[in-house]
Amino acid sequence: MKLATFTHAGSTRIGVVEGDEILDLAAVAPELPREMCALLAAGPAALARARQACAAARHRLPLAAVRLEAPILRPPKFLAIGINYADHVAVDDVSVRDWQLRVPTWTMGKSFDTHGPIGPWITTPDEVGDPHALRLAPS
Numbered sequence: 001m002k003l004a005t006f007t008h009a010g011s012t013r014i015g016v017v018e019g020d021e022i023l024d025l026a027a028v029a030p031e032l033p034r035e036m037c038a039l040l041a042a043g044p045a046a047l048a049r050a051r052q053a054c055a056a057a058r059h060r061l062p063l064a065a066v067r068l069e070a071p072i073l074r075p076p077k078f079l080a081i082g083i084n085y086a087d088h089v090a091v092d093d094v095s096v097r098d099w100q101l102r103v104p105t106w107t108m109g110k111s112f113d114t115h116g117p118i119g120p121w122i123t124t125p126d127e128v129g130d131p132h133a134l135r136l137a138p139s
Contacts, residue, residue, distance in 0.1 A: 001051055004121040005036050005073060006066040012073070014039060016054055017121050020063050025050055027059035036072050036122070047124065068120045075118070 002017035008024075014036050015022040026034050029049055033039045039046055096112060128134070 001047070001054070001124045001127065002121040003036065003039070003050070003071060003124065004119075005069040005071050006061075007069060008061055008066045012069060015061075016050060017063065018054065018060075021060040022063055022066055023054055023056065024059045024061060025053060028056040029053040037074075040122075070117075071119050071122045 003014065004017050004022060005012065005014050006022055007013075013024060013026045013034055015024050015026075017023075025032055025039075029052075032046055032049055032053075033042055039050070125131075
């Protein structure tokens, strides 16, 4: 499954992306948590219920009609140090270089609240396959 947080008609909620549509979990499975961290914390039973809800033909919205948010709206703090990966400057580096160069360690320049870009959705393990065979590429 591809789990997403989205906003539509002034309301932010979670859903399942399938093709060019998103299934509104709040509408089709109101017993599930309405926020991504709570859904994930609810464990395998909640994810199984979300998967089961995907059979619903209604309560789907075109992706073009919603605004995808970060899947986790308020992620915990990300802490990073310089040169985690050899290609970090070329793949999604959001370091604040001017700040980073003013302090004795590089941690601060890499750890601002907005420095953990994720998304546009969370893909569950059943869709990933072998995680050791994944290839990261710039978008």
